[in-house]
Amino acid sequence: MAVGDARFPEMPVIEGLRLGTTMAGIKKPGRRDLVVIELPEGARVAGTFTRNAFCAAPVVVAREHLAACVARGEAPRYLVINTGNANAGTGEAGLRDARASCAELARLCGVGEDRVLPFSTGVIxxxxxxxxxxxxxxxxxxTLGDxxxxxxxxxxGILTTDLRAxxxxxxxxxxxxxxxxxGISKGSGMIRPDMATMLAFVATDAAIEQALLESLLRETVDRSFNCITVDSDTSTNDACMLISTGRGAAVVSEEQVAVFRNGLQRVMTELAQAIIRDGEGATKFVTLQVNSATSRQEALDVAFTVAHxxxxxxxxxxxDANWGRILAAVGRAPVEDFDVTRVTIDLGEVRVVENGGRAAGYTEEAGSAVMAREEIAIRIDLGRGEEAATVWTSDLSHEYVTINADYRS
Structure with missing residues (x-):
């Protein structure tokens, strides 16, 4: 299952960046499961990583290596990504293995070990x-090519339970x-990012200074990957990397930054939404929009309470147009001094809740017609302020349970 007909785009060349993929037999025979990304000298890299306390060994090593490169005014030259095994919950042995993968790739390519960043995804x-x-x-x-x-x-080559690239x-x-x-991303289950997503790699030929690159990554991740959830579980391996090869035009002026930020947000949002469309067992793509909150965080709290x-x-x-479940979830969200009589809830174009209860014009037929759609919008107006937030989620199907019950078999 997957929602919609999302096709992998015809990617243009990013000058200076090459990608190579092979079948190493890490996940299973005959499947691409090992990717190397080569960056040119003079590139810049920014990254965000999971906040899960049991972060995977490659996350620890990637953070260390990226920080060392940035401190020297350099950038990593290679990223190495494997699927089929998360190398998480593996202690000191996992750290040794993550470093060994960097050391071997560094030896093959004639670069320093800390100029290689490792990433893994799969079984913990x-x-x-x-x-x-x-x-x-x-x-x-x-196989390196551009x-x-x-x-x-x-x-x-970076997919696990995903059905499509x-x-x-x-x-x-x-x-x-x-x-x-x-950009490319992967993720289907264990999705409630707390910085980024399972794995995402985004690259541009634009020339962008390090501080601006890091700022742009934080801003766009916060309104894309940090606004999706399949099952409320934050992975041990989340990472999102933004690469500037520096081979193209410089992004310097306020106008250029604004144009680039908008374009980057489009890519990040599309990649994030693609994860929800391919959520494990998903049959619905759901947009939860919360308006008129006192703060963006309050709007997010309400949206995620419903989504989870x-x-x-x-x-x-x-x-099933069981709108009472939505109402109950909104009511238990962590909102201070909640006046429920000011709340409205809409399913698509259908007003469901107003004045503290069912809207006068609501009919079960109208609500059911919206809920039968593959893509559903739920709009919640809190009537409290000027802030808003949007979260994207999926439904919970029998197939989700089957996939996760059989994941290691």
Whole structure:
């Protein structure tokens, strides 16, 4: 299952960046599961990582290596990503394995070990099959390329339970020049990002200073990957990386920054929404919009309370217009001095709740017609202030339970 007909785009070249993918047998035979991304000298990299206290070994090492590079005024030269094994919950042995993967790739490419960043995704608590991972690196390097096929194969090579590769691309006009932003992401379950998502890699040929790159990443992640949830579980391995190769036009003026920020937000949002559309067992794509809150955080609290309700999510799966479940979830959100008589709730174009109860004009037929759709918008107006937030989620189906019950079998 997956919602909508999201097709992987034809990615243009990002000058100076190459991607290579191979089948190392880490996940299972005959499947792409090891990706190497090569960055040019002079590039800049920013990253955000999971806040899960049990963060995976590659997260620890990637943070360390990125910080060391930035402190020297350099950038990483290579990213190495494996699927099929998260290398999380693996203690000191996991850290040794993450560092060993960096050391071997660094040796093969003639760079310093800390100029390689590792990323992993898959089953937690299992040791990495290092013989297969290290043995697969030369094959990944042999396939390095910068064209559309290299992007597509990399998008496929980072997947776990995902049903389809996820990519997004925009080309922007910056005065007389153009710049491109490409991105790939993966994620289907264990999705409630607390910084980014399972894994996302976004690159641009624009030249952007380090401080601005980091600021742009934080801003756009906060309104994209940090606004999605499938099952309320934050992964041990979340990472989102933003790469500037510096081979294109410089982003300097306020106008250029605004144009680039808007383009980057489009890519980040499209990648984030693609994860929800491909959520484990998902049959519905749901937009939860909360308006008239006293703060953005209050709006997010209400939206996530509704999005995380198993009763709301199962009603969505059943196309059951059981609006009382939505009302109850809104009512238990952490909101101070809540005046429920000022709240309105709409299912699509249908007003469901007003004045503290069911809207006078509401009919079960109208509500059921909206809930039967593949894409549903739920709008909640708190009548308290001027702030708003939007969260994207999916329904909870029998298939979700089956996928996660059988995940390790």
């Amino acid at each position: 608590g299992e040791p990495l099959p290092m013989d297969r991972l290290l043995g697969g690196l030369p094959g990944a390097l042999e 064209g559309a096929m290299a992007w597509r194969e990399a998008g496929e 996820k990519g997004a691309s925009v080309t922007l006009e910056l005065g007389d020049a153009t710049v491109t932003i490409n 309700s198993p009763l709301v999510k199962t009603a969505l799966y059943a196309s």
